[in-house]
Amino acid sequence: MNRRTWRKVVNGVMLGLTGVCALATVSVLFFILGYLVLNGGRYLSWTFLTHLPVPVGETGGGMANAIVGSGKLLLVAAGVGLPVGFMGGVYLAEFGGRTFPFLVRYTADLLNGVPSIVMGIFAYTVVVLPMHSFSAVAGGLALGAMLIPIVLRSTEEFMRAVPRSMREGALALGANKWRAIATVVVPAAIRGIATGMLLSLARVAGETAPLLFTSFGNPYWSSGFRQPTSSLPVMIYTYAISAYDDWHRQAWAAGLVLLALVLAANIGARMILSRRMSSARG
Amino acid sequence: MGSSAKPAPVSYPVMENPAPETSRPPGPRPTAAKMAVSRLNFYYGARQVLMDVSLSAAAQKITALIGPSGCGKSTFLRTLNRMYETVRQARAEGEIKLDGEDIFALDVAQLRRRVGMVFQKSNPFPKTIFENVAYGLRVNGWDRSRTMKDLVEQSLRRAALWDEVKDGLHKSAYALSGGQQQRLCIARALAVDPEVLLLDEPCSALDPIATAKIEELLFSLKEQCTIIIVTHNMQQAARVAEYTGFFLLGRLIEFNATRTIFTKPDKRETEDYLTGRFG
Amino acid sequence: MGSSSIFLDNTRLGHPTPPGAAGRVRSWIRRLASGDEVAHIITLIFAASIVLVTLLLVLELYRNSALPRHKFGWAFFVTSIWDPVFENFGALPFIYGTLVTSAVALLIAVPLGVGAAIFLAELAPPRISDALTFVIELLAAVPSVIFGMLGIFILVPILRIYVEPFLKSTLGFLPLFQGPMFGVGFLAAGLVLAIMVVPFILSVSREVLLAVPVEQREAALALGATRWEATWKVVVPYARPGILGSVFLALARALGETMAVTMVIGNDPRISASLFAPGYSIAAVIANEFTEAPGDLYRQSLIEMGLVLFILTFILNGLARLLILATTGRGTERA
Numbered sequence: 001m002n003r004r005t006w007r008k009v010v011n012g013v014m015l016g017l018t019g020v021c022a023l024a025t026v027s028v029l030f031f032i033l034g035y036l037v038l039n040g041g042r043y044l045s046w047t048f049l050t051h052l053p054v055p056v057g058e059t060g061g062g063m064a065n066a067i068v069g070s071g072k073l074l075l076v077a078a079g080v081g082l083p084v085g086f087m088g089g090v091y092l093a094e095f096g097g098r099t100f101p102f103l104v105r106y107t108a109d110l111l112n113g114v115p116s117i118v119m120g121i122f123a124y125t126v127v128v129l130p131m132h133s134f135s136a137v138a139g140g141l142a143l144g145a146m147l148i149p150i151v152l153r154s155t156e157e158f159m160r161a162v163p164r165s166m167r168e169g170a171l172a173l174g175a176n177k178w179r180a181i182a183t184v185v186v187p188a189a190i191r192g193i194a195t196g197m198l199l200s201l202a203r204v205a206g207e208t209a210p211l212l213f214t215s216f217g218n219p220y221w222s223s224g225f226r227q228p229t230s231s232l233p234v235m236i237y238t239y240a241i242s243a244y245d246d247w248h249r250q251a252w253a254a255g256l257v258l259l260a261l262v263l264a265a266n267i268g269a270r271m272i273l274s275r276r277m278s279s280a281r282g
Numbered sequence: 283m284g285s286s287a288k289p290a291p292v293s294y295p296v297m298e299n300p301a302p303e304t305s306r307p308p309g310p311r312p313t314a315a316k317m318a319v320s321r322l323n324f325y326y327g328a329r330q331v332l333m334d335v336s337l338s339a340a341a342q343k344i345t346a347l348i349g350p351s352g353c354g355k356s357t358f359l360r361t362l363n364r365m366y367e368t369v370r371q372a373r374a375e376g377e378i379k380l381d382g383e384d385i386f387a388l389d390v391a392q393l394r395r396r397v398g399m400v401f402q403k404s405n406p407f408p409k410t411i412f413e414n415v416a417y418g419l420r421v422n423g424w425d426r427s428r429t430m431k432d433l434v435e436q437s438l439r440r441a442a443l444w445d446e447v448k449d450g451l452h453k454s455a456y457a458l459s460g461g462q463q464q465r466l467c468i469a470r471a472l473a474v475d476p477e478v479l480l481l482d483e484p485c486s487a488l489d490p491i492a493t494a495k496i497e498e499l500l501f502s503l504k505e506q507c508t509i510i511i512v513t514h515n516m517q518q519a520a521r522v523a524e525y526t527g528f529f530l531l532g533r534l535i536e537f538n539a540t541r542t543i544f545t546k547p548d549k550r551e552t553e554d555y556l557t558g559r560f561g
Numbered sequence: 562m563g564s565s566s567i568f569l570d571n572t573r574l575g576h577p578t579p580p581g582a583a584g585r586v587r588s589w590i591r592r593l594a595s596g597d598e599v600a601h602i603i604t605l606i607f608a609a610s611i612v613l614v615t616l617l618l619v620l621e622l623y624r625n626s627a628l629p630r631h632k633f634g635w636a637f638f639v640t641s642i643w644d645p646v647f648e649n650f651g652a653l654p655f656i657y658g659t660l661v662t663s664a665v666a667l668l669i670a671v672p673l674g675v676g677a678a679i680f681l682a683e684l685a686p687p688r689i690s691d692a693l694t695f696v697i698e699l700l701a702a703v704p705s706v707i708f709g710m711l712g713i714f715i716l717v718p719i720l721r722i723y724v725e726p727f728l729k730s731t732l733g734f735l736p737l738f739q740g741p742m743f744g745v746g747f748l749a750a751g752l753v754l755a756i757m758v759v760p761f762i763l764s765v766s767r768e769v770l771l772a773v774p775v776e777q778r779e780a781a782l783a784l785g786a787t788r789w790e791a792t793w794k795v796v797v798p799y800a801r802p803g804i805l806g807s808v809f810l811a812l813a814r815a816l817g818e819t820m821a822v823t824m825v826i827g828n829d830p831r832i833s834a835s836l837f838a839p840g841y842s843i844a845a846v847i848a849n850e851f852t853e854a855p856g857d858l859y860r861q862s863l864i865e866m867g868l869v870l871f872i873l874t875f876i877l878n879g880l881a882r883l884l885i886l887a888t889t890g891r892g893t894e895r896a
Binding site for chain 2: 163166169
Binding site for chain 3: 007008010011014015017018019020021022024025026028029032035036083084087088090091092094095096100101103104107108109110111112113114115116117118119121122124125126145148149152176177178179181202203205206207208209212213216233236237240241248251252255258259262263266267270
């Protein structure tokens with residue numbers, strides 16, 4: 001075979017291989033989804049969603065406390081992380097000079113890259129130790145710290161995207177700087193900012209590592225925020241590594257619930273964004 | 283800019299209600315001035331963009347500023363409501379007075395309520411038509427003896443937009459056409475009852491019909507407020523303005539009654555510009 | 562990059578403020594009253610808190626790893642004893658496990674991810690490319706416990722029953738593929754990690770490939786190169802820094818990954834040459850032992866390893882960012 005033909009063959013083969021790579025990667029996701037739906041769906045029931053866990057051997061256990069616990073954790077996380085990220089993003093987009101904003105962005109990136117288990121250590125030393133107890137506050141703070149960089153970046157990005165002419169229009173009508181920001185710029189950017197927040201919450205909702213020694217876990221309901229709290233990811237982990245088949249099944253069901261929520265949030269967020277793009281001003 | 287290279291005298295249709303015919307040197311005018319600029323120098327960083335500009339805009343008249351691109355007329359306009367202050371490196375030196383008051387001594391938000399601005403490309407807020415017009419009122423406060431609805435309607439009528447939008451005030455401002463959006467921006471600016479209205483090439487993005495509507499609008503508005511309009515279109519200046527100023531390379535070359543500028547320009551540069559020899 | 566904001570304090574520029582300190586104070590008070598300065602201060606405080614929190618994090622990590630640092634010093638990193646009884650700890654097995662699993666992960670994920678990225682950037686029509694990218698980016702959103710579960714229940718049995726015996730029988734002469742086969746171990750962890758980091762490599766590589774100026778490709782094709790040759794010999798090298806950056810990003814992610822690894826690595830603090838052997842990683846040991854750590858030295862040894870992990874990921878992320886900036890910056894510098 002001459003050189004030209006050989007090159008053509010190589011061309012075809014290599015390009016085909018790249019397609020195979022793409023296909024393989026995509027199929028993994030579908031495989032995961034499929035398997036979860038199959039295995040998890042079987043065990044999913046109203047009982048599962050509304051009952052507390054029961055001792056091994058008994059049937060009818062559920063993960064209600066885990067779902068509520070995750071809710072509590074996200075509440076704390078949102079209460080801390082969303083305002084800080086949002087205000088910081090407003091600061092970076094609307095105020096500030098050269099060095100300090102650079103520092104803020106740099107440390108936010110740093111924070112973003114911190115492995116989640118290390119974030120758990122941090123929350124442990126700063127909250128659990130002084131409190132002498134595991135708590136939803138500790139877990140929520142660890143998650144909240146993880147939210148900050150994501151919300152910061154998306155807020156800044158979407159606020160900068162608001163055209164200058166809009167700010168000038170508000171100023172020209174006699175509005176103060178802060179007023180123009182609050183009544184014109186933020187509303188204009190709100191969809192992007194909201195999706196950033198939603199995506200960040202979805203991301204931390206699935207985190208397990210930082211919760212292992214902050215909120216720890218709880219087979220019962222936790223009252224308030226200062227007690228060890230159950231959460232969906234931790235429960236999945238605990239059940240999955242256990243030796244009991246029943247618990248394995250429950251882990252699948254819980255995994256399905258968690259994945260469904262996370263994917264719904266992701267897909268929903270992107271849909272909001274794309275609708276925003278297409279109905280953008282002409 | 284016109285494409286024809288006609289020799290002087292030019293034959294644009296000119297205002298039938300001109301000011302005194304005698305040509306005056308550029309400089310402050312007698313007391314009927316609403317806004318008076320004296321020896322204005324403007325810098326972006328180290329670069330000087332406006333050199334020693336002095337002019338007065340007469341009350342309740344339309345003053346047009348013309349000149350080739352980059353001559354500084356828009357920059358000049360933006361000093362009148364201190365809009366340039368949003369740019370870091372910008373610096374203005376000189377005196378600008380509104381009704382005899384130094385505008386730099388005023389609170390800037392107050393100044394901008396009194397001196398409104400309409401921009402080159404219409405920039406309605408992403409809100410409803412109603413809320414766009416109401417914005418300035420909400421920010422600055424309004425006469426509580428009238429309802430917001432009334433005030434919004436009044437502004438939209440002044441901007442000759444009411445009939446077209448009255449049934450859809452709660453639709454998004456972006457649903458309007460380009461010309462309508464620009465009139466909406468005018469209505470929005472008018473809502474706070476400004477004494478002066480600055481327009482920066484308001485029709486440059488619009489078709490001739492929309493342009494004509496806006497020009498008609500300006501005639502009816504000048505009774506209540508002083509209008510200063512920057513335009514790259516000489517014919518527009520000739521059509522609407524009582525006074526015209528010609529800018530070139532950061533200097534005000536000539537400022538006079540429009541008829542005079544267009545028929546008997548004093549300076550050679552003015553004549554060259556008007557006859558299309560450059561620009 | 563300064564703020565692109567057009568909002569500036571309105572009395573600082575333009576006309577000079579009233580002379581003297583009194584004038585400055587008065588103008589500051591006026592700005593304060595107008596609410597602008599208040600807004601500036603409030604948002605500044607929030608922004609500053611981010612910096613403070615990060616500093617606090619580093620401080621706490623450092624402070625809480627003081628005991629092992631004083632007791633073991635640098636030897637901590639090259640010792641492989643893990644003896645709670647005699648309180649003698651060495652991080653080597655965990656460092657080894659972290660590195661090995663990450664290496665296996667990259668060996669698999671990089672060709673897969675770059676290959677798929679080439680397909681999506683060069684071959685696929687834009688709509689399909691966007692759709693597939695979206696799907697693959699969803700993979701990045703899947704929580705790691707779920708990968709861990711799939712690892713335990715699906716991957717590990719397959720490895721134990723089919724793959725590892727196969728590898729042993731074909732490549733068993735290599736020390737990599739010898740020894741008892743449990744299913745759990747370095748190989749399992751590496752594989753799970755590979756799946757988890759592929760989306761990162763793919764999406765960043767795809768972006769940098771798309772940023773390569775089209776003239777580069779055209780120049781190659783005009784010289785008679787095949788599609789593949791143009792891609793592999795011109796476009797990819799041009800994008801190489803960015804692709805390398807994506808690898809660093811993926812590596813940083815793999816190093817810190819906890820749950821999926823701890824569920825399939827076997828949790829055995831031993832250094833072995835074989836990929837079939839169970840091992841341990843830094844993140845995994847912290848996750849498993851932290852709450853049960855008897856004594857401060859034990860726990861602080863774990864924290865010291867966490868600090869190491871933090872520093873490693875910090876460096877990698879920084880390098881990655883630089884590299885990616887270099888490529889996309891370069892790609893957009895067209896005249």
